[in-house]
Amino acid sequence: MEKTNSDVMIGLEIHGYIETGEKLFCECKNFHDMKIIKPNTNICPICTGQPGSKPMLPNKEAIKKIIEIGLMLNCKLNLIEDKKPLIFQRKHYDWSDMPTGYQKTISGAYSIPVAENGKFLDIGITEVHLEEDPAAWNPETGQIDYNRAGAPLVEIVTEPDFKNEKQVEVWLRQLVLTLSYIKALNKDAGIKADVNVSIKNKTKRTEIKNVNSITEIVKAIISEVERHKKENLQTQETRRWNSEKNKTELMRTKEQAADYRFIPDPDLPGIKISRLYIEELKKSLPESPMQKLDKLIKKFKINKIDAEVLTKNLEIVELFEKVVEKIPLQIALPWITVEWLSVLNYNKKTMDDVKIDPNNIIELLDLLNKNRITPLKAKDILRKFIPNSYSPIKDAEESKTIDDYGEIKKIVKEVIKENKKSVDDLKNGEQKAFNYLVGQIMQKTNKRVDFKIAKSILEEELK
Ligand SMILES: [Zn+2]
Incomplete structure (x- = not known):
């Protein structure tokens, strides 16, 4: 009988767009929803690689976020005190989407990544690094759109520790949620991944390039693991995922691997990160969703389903934590998980779109708890908290409960x-x-x- 998946080895290289105001080396906006603006309208001489143009110093926000990502993934940060500064390398390749002929990246054989040797939910993190995005190139029409060229990207490389697609899926969703707590990634842009698959002591590793959503990653793994089990694959291959045909296709074998001729970029100084800066960032980081979940279940004895609803969003769980300090749990919990979330949903808003002072919610629920207003009235007032909350005392005076x-x-x-x-x-x-x-x-x-x-x-x- 076929053994279980235990010998299957799966590793990921995950790419995400870092949320910043501007691109990595110029002052163009860091747009992601490029479909809504006309091609080549968010550009400058730097991000289109004009002759004579030089990159500006790397975007500080992007550097900060990449360090925070490293910290959330429990990585070792490479500090100036321990090692050499972080150096952007030129990764040479000859595609139309990169007019300079090289991509600026803190990766490659000679480079020190920003963060390495981490662990996130039992999966080893090999390294975390920062690089610029190429332009969008349509090989069919030859058209190139530079709007996103130079946007900062994070690449997270894992060890081949995954055993099956289910584990990958759960882990990726937890990763995306965790990084949303530090607002590291652009949430509309989604993530992409290169997926590598092999069977220990049996088949050579294949790498599936650029799979563009969690759903597709899962499908690609199922299909590729199947192929590895059936065929005795002995050449290292790079493949692409064909979603329509539901199978991977050969791009190149190891012998055809590109030589990127990495060299340090002479236009960019090394980045020095002080230990003090990292210590300060550490202090400002929130607890992870897993830590929050654990706390809600153990400290407040909240059931897992409600706890998961609360931890889906950092602002919601933090709001709950503040409210429950002053308001009994049996009121605080349903008024956040049911009432407040349905008000947000109804208005198609997230916590990022509204300005809520937790004290206003506390005041409101306190009035309710003391039976000064009815639940119906409290709901009315809660609905008026969009887009800004306010003290409900005056409203409550005007709509005091009639209990005579x-x-x-x-x-x-x-x-x-x-x-x-x-x-x-x-x-x-x-x-x-x-x-x-x-x-x-x-x-x-x-x-x-x-x-x-x-x-x-x-x-x-x-x-
Ligand atoms: Zn630019």
Whole structure:
């Protein structure tokens, strides 16, 4: 019988767009959604490689983010105190998407990566490095769009520690979530990966280039592992993923491997990173999603499903952590995971699009907890917190809960009087009519009446 996947070895080289305001070596904007702007309108002499142009110093934000990525992946950072400065290399190749004839990258045989020897959820991280994106080139038409040329890219290289596609999928989703906590990657641009597959002591490694989403990566692995099990592959190959045919195709064998003739870029100075700078960055980093999840489950005894909802987004889980300091858990939890998230969803907003002071949510839930406003009224106010929250005290004063028995009884009697038909319907067994009457009471009082008291008085009056 076929053995399990235990001898399968899968490694990844993951590429993502680093979120910065500007490109890596010039002041052009670092756009990602290039489809919305006209080709070659976000360019300058530097990112189009004009003769005589020189790169500016590398974008500081990109350097900061690449270090933060290294830290989140528990890597060893290469510091000036320990080693030589980080040097951009020229990686030479002859494609139309790179007019200078070389890509500027802190990678290659002679280079020291920004970060190395890390571990993320049991998978070894070989190295993390920074490089510039080439232009978008259409080989069919020959058209080149330089809008994204020079955008900063991160490359994360893993050890071949994955055993199967399921493990890769879970890990990649956790990686993307973790990096979203530090806003390292552009979330619209997605990730791409080169995937390498081999079977230990049996087949030679194949590398599948440029697979462009987690779903496709999973499909490519399934197909390639299958091929390795069937065929006794003894040549190292570079392949491409054909999604339509659901199989990989040969690009080149090891013998045809490109020689990139790496040399240090004389236009760019080495980057020196001080230990102090890294220590400061470390202090400012958030806990990882896994740490947050663990804390929610252990400290607050929240069930895993709710904990996962909260940890999907750093701002949400941080909001919850602040709110639950002041508000009982049984109120804080549903009001964040259900009510607040549905307000955001309804308005098609994320926490990045709105300005929320956690104290305003605390004030609101405190008013609710003390029965000063009804849940319906609290929902109304919560909806008004988009795009900016505010102190709900004044709103609450104007819509104080009516919980005086006599006052509610008066309103109930009025509603009964005004809705004879519904009362008759109810007597004829139409239960819906009861809800209608309750609705009328709520409407009449602008949702301020205490729901439970109103219901019990209505039942009494209708007997
Ligand atoms: Zn530019």
